[in-house]
Amino acid sequence: MKKIVQIVLAITIVVLVYFIWESIQTPIRFNKEKDQRYSATIQQLKDIRTAQIAYKAEYGAFTASFDTLIDFIKNDSMKLVRAEGAISDELLAQGWTEEIAVQEGLIKRDTIRIAIKDTLFKSKDFNADLLWKVPFTENDSFKMATAFITVSKLQVNVFEAKVSNNILLHGMDEQLVVNLNDRMRNQNNFPGVRVGNVEEPNNNAGNWE
Secondary structure: HHHHHHHHHHHHHHHHHHHHHHHHHHHHHHHHHHHHHHHHHHHHHHHHHHHHHHHHHHHOOOOOOOOHHHHHHHOOEEEEEEOOOOOHHHOOOOOOOHHHHHHHHOOOOEEEEEEEHHHHHOOOOOOOOHEEOOOOOOEEEEEEEEEEEEOOEEEEEEEEEEEEHHHHHOOOOHHHHEEEEEEEHHHHOEEEEEEOOOOOOOOOOOOOO
């Protein structure tokens, strides 16, 4: 009988140790996987922001369409002003500026156009066709929107692209996702990853910055 009690006690201790170990390791594994997914998603949102800023520079406003943005990256171009010549130190000391040097012919400016895909997105890992797709998901898309909001009586064009934690962290520990969402909401932060904001201008910043 004593031996049986010892065996049961040993099994109980092993089970308790296992649950204690799991209680420590579960959040560690969660944070490691979350950071991996966040890192890839943030890079994707940075690419979206780069494309949006270039698109607005060309067409005067942001776009809410991924199809339009992808076509812009693959097939469009952007203006680049190229300057030839330089101002000597002596002329700089006399107060010459680049504008004066242009007027006097010391510096020449040429406006050329370069393909978007060859300038802004040179990484071999970049795939414009997948700009819409949230990393680590089957076929979930970022939500993208644009708006005009009034700031100091001026109309300001803004955009945002975002994905919630519920989508980005799908398949991970549900309670830990809920806890993360609650913490982010308590900090007045979007419970997920977002760049830009259609409710207030934030200079196209990401909520991770």
